[in-house]
Amino acid sequence: MINVKNLLKLITYQENSQREGFVLEETVHDHPKSAKGESSPGGEDSHGQREAQAEPAPQKKAPAVRRAFKKPIRPADKANHKQKKKENGAAGESQPAPTSSQTMGEPPISNLSVSASLAENRKIIKKLYGLPANKDIVVRDIVLGTSPAIDGFIVFIDGLVDKSIQNLLLQALMLFAVRPVPAERGQLATYVKEKMLPGNQVVLKSRFNDILNAVNYGDTALFLEGCAEAVLVETKGWEHRGVDLPTVEQVVRGPHEAFSETLRTNTALIRKIIKNENLTTELLTVGSRNRALVAIMYQRDLANPALVAEVKRRISSIKTDRIIDSGMLEEMIMDTPYNLTPTILATERPDRVASGIIDGRVAIIVDGSPYVLLVPATMYEMLHTGEELYSRWQLGTFIRLLRALAFNLSFLLPGLYLAVVLFHHEMIPTELLLAIAGNRERVPLPSLVEVLLMEISFELIREAGLRIPGAMGTTIGIVGALVLGQAAVQANIVSPVLVILVAVTGLAGFAIPYYSLAFSLRIYRFYYIILGATLGFFGIACGLFTQIVLTANLKSFGVPYLAPIGPRTVPGADVVTRLPLFFHEKRPDYLNPQDITSQPDIARGWLEPPAKDGGKDY
Amino acid sequence: MRAIKIFALFLAVLAVVFLTGCFGSRETDETTYVLAMGLDKGEKDNLILTVTIANPKVIAGMAGGGGGGNGKGAESFLTASVETLGPITGLEQLNTATSRHLSLLHTKALVISEELAQEGIGKWFSTLSRYYELRATSFVFVCRGKAKDFLEKNKPPLEISPTKQYELIGSLSRAHGLYHDITFKEFYEELKSRSIQPSLPLAAIHEGGLETARPGVKQGGELELPLGKYIAGDIPIAGENKAQFYGTAVFQKDKMVGTISGEETRFYLMLRGKFETGFMNFLDPLSQPETLAFLVHQARSPKYVTRMSEDGSVTIDIDLYLEAELAAMLSGINYESPEYKPFIEAAFSQYVQEGCQRLIQRTQEEFKADIFGFGEQLKKHFWTVPSWTEYKWLERYPEAQVNVTVHTRVRRTGLQLKTMPLEGGQ
Amino acid sequence: MSHRQRMVGKIIKEGMFGPGEAVILLAISSISRLFLSYPGMLFEIGGPATWLTPLGGLVLALAAIFVLSLVLKKSPGSTIVEINEQAFGPYLGVAVNILAIVMVLELLGATYIREFSEAMLVTTLRFTPISVVDAAFLALGLLGAYLGIEALARTARLTYLYVLAALLFVILALIPFWNFHNLLPLLGKGPKEVFILGSLSTATLAELVIAGVIIQAMGGAEKLTRIGYRFIFMGFGLMMITLLDLVLTYNWTVSEEFTQPFLRLARTIYLGRFFQRLEAIFILVWVVVGALKIALLLYATAVSLARSLKLPDYRPLLWPLGLAMYILSLLPVDMVTTIRLDNYLRWLLFVPAYLLPLLILAALWLKGRGARAGN
Known part of the structure; x- marks a missing residue:
């Protein structure tokens, strides 16, 4: 029943008593x-x-001050910059991103060392991890089964540890501890480590920094009463994707394993292939907040030590918040990040990485990323796949030549078409020209707009095809391309020649094995389209010259990008054509490895005539 | 920061400069392609220019969908003419009547009428050689009658576009040698050369059907085989396409001075070493007036021996080497056998020799033009260009003494190795 | 082969590249004049024997390289610019440097920009204003010169195969048109014209001067003879083959008339119904060769100016020199004037390429004699 009060309420202004939506203020x-x-x-x-x-x-x-355009500060300017800052004093020029997660004003807690008192340690751990709000961290008090019993507690992160191993360790500590303990508590940790814990990697640490790093990564920390050291046991075990088929770099002939996201799995995959004691793995950490582990693998007796030192220098000097994928690391350590062409190779196949390491390159593995970086990389590396090595040399050479053609087509074809159709009508035979002209009669758009339209639609289809979930993905890709193309032709928006052209260009782009390079060629294609439409062949020639000069000037970790053809080093056996394997006697010279010979002159021993004494019995 | 702004402005200006009008870019649907050009002598002005332009809509439709099978509603090419001062001026004038820009980039053939050729075409060729769009590899023809009529009536029924016809005609000439194909480049070179005079193939439109046939040997015609005596426009062909190519026009410098027939063209080509194959008829030596036919081809390039005496008079001896295959025989004599073969070889050599000598005489007396290029052979007697220029070969040509010897060999006799006489009957 | 930077006399930092690349860079740069109207001018001199004219030039150029290497060996580690100063003293030396080397190279660069742009206009972009094409060539040259001689050498190395393939294709595809009688009369317009005048016209290569200026980047004076002989043989050999092809295809009375004979050759290709009209592809080759040449000239000018004025880096000089080249290139009124200017410049090149090394040798010998007499 409506009574007057409710009615009045209805028609008078009511202040909104509900809370406003959440606004993130400063x-x-x-x-x-x-x-x-x-x-x-x-x-x-x-x-x-x-x-x-x-x-x-x-x-x-x-x-609010108008947002001023801030130049990225280059290292060369930084010296002047600091100078100016000192002069300006209070004129707050901001510096590059804050380095660590240190809070202001107090000495960082993590610099403390473990104290002998268990309660103190517990307090520190609580403070560091924000317990009890932080439910991931588990602190379990135990009593060691020694006599006399010793108190202690373990700290670990639930989800990162392998429960069965932990149970084993706890059993060992709590149930099977029968030996007498040393009286001196200071030696307790060493005693526990050597005689009581059956874990396969046990370390003693006394600074909280190291303990935090270890616990954050899946180790278990054991604190003992009266001991100023903590025992860290390796108990890593988390859910991860197993070794899978490669998603992007498939071959017909060759192994089908690909890297996964775990660092140890990846290093193991490489070690499976190179069973050599000279293969060295060094570990670094990047990213101040996400503290990702980066492994650098190289052959100690092959790789140029200067190269290894440079890689380590560049990686350890990166100061940033997060490095989540190897792509981010790649961009940080690249020589010329402003150039479109990629200069570092990223691959998901262990056999390729192994081949590169044996050549003398350095592999960079980032934890959490299935793509491993190989430096230094030349453009010709990016156009090779293992398929050519694992098949016979004639097949390899054929594939390479085909790929060279695809490389050129993928960025030049639309530009050339536009140049011919707009400027150089005399280049095509008369019948072809009349056919093209006849088909273009019905199309209302100028050629440039037509080409751009088709190219953009193709790029859209490609992007959409990547993002569409699951089973619909391939269908939509095919249907989209076919239907769009056919419908566009029927509606007289584009001419049929153009559909073929764009399709061939797209296919040629797919034939390039390295995704990043193919992508940069896609972008170059648009430049050439504009150049071809405005200046004809002259424009395309100008673009080509510019691209060649700029690419010839690139360097990838000190190696010229277009070696061994740009600067002519020793002719390689494996650049464009592939010579038979028994001719691959030298490693690539531009890497300056410590040992250049990879095969003796006669690699196939069975060709040599048997020894005079009838030969060995094999 | 200011620098960035200035640089961005500069880039924008540069982009504008580059993109305004895209200088010179022309879409294919803004252009009309001229496929053949014809030059006629004009009554009131210098020239009548006729152009054949392509109709791409129809061509694309015919080639693609196949729908234009019977519908002759639209032709695949159109013709337009204008009376004008010069070739390029004419094009500009035609541009005022078409909705598109005329482009000479695909002009395949240049047809010059006989009248204009007799007046002299040197002055037009300076324009045509200089103009960018014209190519040196287009073909040149002289047509009897008006070039306008020729271009209008030349409708090859099998071809989609006339350009293919002109291109194929070039390759056809190698198959029979009854006319030869000259590109603009060769014609222009021969015009300017001091050792050879130019010549051009003849073309014409034939309206008469079968009526223009001349009586053959048996019907009381001349004893000479009249087959080769036709020139373009006279061959008695009845069919859909009226254009004919046959014979050669002879030029002295840039003026046309006469024509030679198809058979004579063959001799001309043999003497130049350009004859490839042909089907030649001659009178049967043992049973006139029947005829024999050979499939002839020139085995080796002719051998030239030139002798120059002190006072500059010249003797040239030419040896022609021909290979033949017995192709047709109307008399039934067993010429394949070794006793009879030398007869026909000698008869054929005689026939060709006489034909060549008559042709050379005709060029020396009637035309006074050395179209064979004997001057090229004489150049080796001179060391420097000034001495050759002073010699003035082209004016001395009529006094030169030329002897031709022909060597023929019958190599094969086709699928039949023997001819058995017909038995029975009355 | 490591590509280290070398500080030469603490003056300029240049990259380094090996003799193979040097040969290719200079050879490709020296055939750029084949694509312009230069062969037409040779036809006026030689007639049917035009293809013999580079022979004398070859001999003269080899002699010039020999003299140049003698000069450069007197003071290893410096280029001809520094040796000039040593020979002529500080003031006269700088004056000679600027007048004889820098100015000549600059004028050459301007002429080449103009000629290449004219060639482009005649061939393809007939309605584009020449300033646009000039600006494009200038931009390419600036980019190449800015990135340094190493980048240019590598670019030459990468593209020389295509340039040679295109040249060979043009030459071989015209075999159906060859007429060997075009070679007669053998000695052309007279042995004196062909051999003497012809040699003098073909002997002046801009690369002789450029080689003197960039000698440090090529590895020093010891390598000059090897590099020099090889690239001269390559350059002149290619020129002779192209001229031979021209003579065989078109008889000489007609060849004289062409604006760009090479373009005409390319337009004549007719290998059947499909393979005709391929000259647009050659535009790609021309632009690359032309841009290389202009970049090389600009670089040599900037480096020689920097060295003569003892500046630490040549890069700031690029923009003013480039702009000056652009403006100079727009000065000639029409194409005919350009070609005549080109002829005149060709004679002017005798001074830095031939006279200057001889004068330097003489001056150094006089100085040496004076020093010995003084002792």
């Missing part, structure tokens, strides 16, 4: 460095500024 804690004491904002500061008081009360916002 608080004073967002810019700790501005709390350092700069009072007034300088003209170059990014984002709005707040006064640097530590009050949580609502502040009076300083008028």
Whole structure:
């Protein structure tokens, strides 16, 4: 029943008493460095500024300064930059990203070392991990079954540890500890490590930094009463994808294993192929917050030590928040990130990495990424697959020549078509020209627009095909291409010649094995389309010259990008044509390895005439 | 920051400069392609220019869908003419009447009428050689009558576009040698050369059907085989396509001075060493007036021996080497056997020799033009260009003494090795 | 082969490349004049014997390389610019450098930009204003010169196969048109014209001067003779083959008339109904060769100017020199004037390529004699 009150409520203004939607405002804690004491904002500061008081009360916002364009600071400028900063004093020029997760004002906790008191350790662990809110971290108190009983607790992250191994260890500690303990508590940790724990990797650490790193990665930390060291046991075991088929680099002949996301699996896959004691793996950490492990693998007796040193130098000097995939690392350590062409090779096949390591290259494996980087890389490497090596040399040469043609077609074909159709009518035979002209009579668009339209639709189809889930993916790709093309021709929006052209160009692009290179060629294609439509063959020739000169100037970790043809080093047996395997006597010279010979002159021993004494009995 | 702005502005200006009008780019649907060009002597002005232009809609339709089988509604090419001052001027004038830009990039044939050729075509060729769109590899013809009529009536029924016809005609000439194909480049070179005079193939439209046939040998005609005596336009063919190519026009410098028939063209080609194959008839030596036919081809290039005396008079001895295959015989005599073979070889050599000598005489007396290129052979007697230029071979040609010897060999006799006489009957 | 940078006399940092690449770079650069109207001019001199004219030029160029190597060996580690100063003293040396080397190279660069742009206009872009094409060539040259001589040498190495293949294709595809009687009369317009005047016209290569300037990047004076002989043989050999082809295909009265004989050759290709009209493909080759040449000239000009003025780096000089080249290239009024200017410049090239090394040798010998007499 409607009574007057409700009616009045209906027609009068009611203030909205519900909470407004959540708005992420800035608080004073967002810019700790501005709390350092700069009072007034300088003209170059990014984002709005707040006064640097530590009050949580609502502040009076300083008028938002127009966002100034900030140049990325180059290392060469940095010296001047620091100079200027000293001169400006309080004019808060912001520095590159904050280095670590250290909070301001207090000495970092993680620098502390383990104390002998168990309660103290427990407190520190609680503070470091934000317990008890952080439910992933488990702290389990145990009592060692020694006599006298010793208190302790273990810390681990649930989900990162292998429960069966842990149970084994706990059993060993709690149930099967029968030996007497040494009286001195200081030696307790060593005693536990050597005599009581059956884990296969046990380390003693005394700084919380190392303990945190270990526990964060799946180890279990054991703290003992009265011992100023913690025992770290390796108990890694988490859910991961197994060794799978390669998704992008498939071959017909050759192994079908691909890297997965776990670092140890990847290094193991490479070790399975190169069973050599000189194969060295060094570990580094990148990314200040996600602290990803990076492994560098190389052959100690082959790789140029300067190269290895350079790789390590570049990786360890990266200061950034996160490195999640090897692609991000690649971009950080590239020589020329502004050039379209990729200069580092990323592959998901262990056999390719192994081949590269034996050549003298260095492999960079990033934890969490199934793509392994190989440096240095030349353009010809990016156009090779293992298929040519594993098949016979005639097949390999044929495939390579085909691929060279595909490489050229994939970025030149639409530009050439436009140049011929717009400027150089005399180049095509008369009948062909009249056929093309006749078909173009019905199309209302100018040639350039037609080509751009078809190219963009093709790119859309390609992108969409990648993102469509599951079973619909391939169908939509085929249907989309066919139907779009056919319908466009029927509707007289494009001419049939163009559909064929764009399809051939796309196919040629797919024939290039390295995805990044194919992508950059896709982008070059658009430049050539514009050049061909404005200046004809002259434009395309200009574009070609520019591209050749710029590419010839590239360097990949000190090696010229177009070696061994750009600068002519020793002629390789495996660049465009592939000579039979028994002629591959030298490694690529531009890598300057320590040992250049990979095969003696006669690799096939069975060709030599048997020895005079009748020969060995095989 | 300012630098970035200035640079961006500069790039924008550059882009504008490059993209305004895209200088010179022309879409295919803005262009009309001229396939053949004809030059006539004009009544009121210098020239009548006729062009054959392609109709791409119809051509694409015919080639692709196959729908244009019977529907002759639209032709695959159109013709237009204009009376004008010069070739390129004419094109500009025609441009005012068509909706598209005329382009000479695919002009395959240049047809010059007889009248215009007799006046002299040197002055037009300067234009045509210089103009970018014309190519040196297009073919040149002289046509009897008006070039306008020729281009209008030349409708090859089997071809989609006339260009194919002109291209194929070139390759056909190698198959029978009754006319030869000259490209613009060769014609222009021969025009400017001091050692040879130019010649061009003859073309014409034939309206008469079978009526223009001349009586053969048996019907009381001349004892000479009239077969070769036709020139273009006279051959009695009745059919859909009226265009004929037969014979050669002889030029002295840039003026046309006469024509030679198809058979004479063959002799001309043999003397130049360009004859490839042909089917030649001659009178049977043992049973006139029957005829024999050989499939002839030139085995080796002719051998030239030139002698020059002190006062500059010249003797040239030419040896022609021909190989033949016995192809047809109307008399039934067993010529394949070794006793009779030398007869026909000698008879054929005699026939060709007489024909060549008559042709040479005709060029020396009637035309006074050395179309055979004997001057090229004489050049080796001179060391430097000034001495050759002073010799003035082309004017001395009529006094030169040329002797031709022909060597024929019958190599094969076709599928039959023997001819048995017919038995029985009355 | 490591590609280290070398500080030469603490003046300029240049890259380094090996003798193989040097030969190819200079040879490709020296055949660029084949694509312009230069062969037409040779036809006026030689007539049917045009293909013999480079023979004398070959001999003269070999002699020039020999003299140049003698000069450069006097002071290893420096280029001809520094030796000039040593020979003529500081003031006269700088003046000679700038007038004889820098200015001549700059004028040559301007002429080449103009001629290549004209060739483009005649061939394809008939309605484009020449300033646009000029600017495009200039931009390419600037890019190449800025990236350094190493990049140019590598580019030459990468593209020389295609250039040679295109040349060979043009030559071989015209075999059906060859008429060996075009070679007669053998001695052309007279032995004196052919051999003496012809040699003098073909002997002046810009590469002789460029080789003197970039000698340090090529590996020093010891390698000059080897590099020099090889690239001269290659360049002149290709020129003779192309001229031979021209004579055989078109008789000489007609060849004289062509604006660009090589273009005419390319337009004549007719291998059946399908393979005709291929000259547009040669545009690709021309542009690459032309851009290489212009970049090389610009680089040599900038480096020689930097060395004579003792500047630490040549790159800041590129933009003003390039702009000057662009403006100079637009000065000639029409194409005929351009070709005449080109002829005139060809004679001017005698000074830095032939006279200058001889004068330097003489000056150094006089100085040496003076020093010995003084002792």
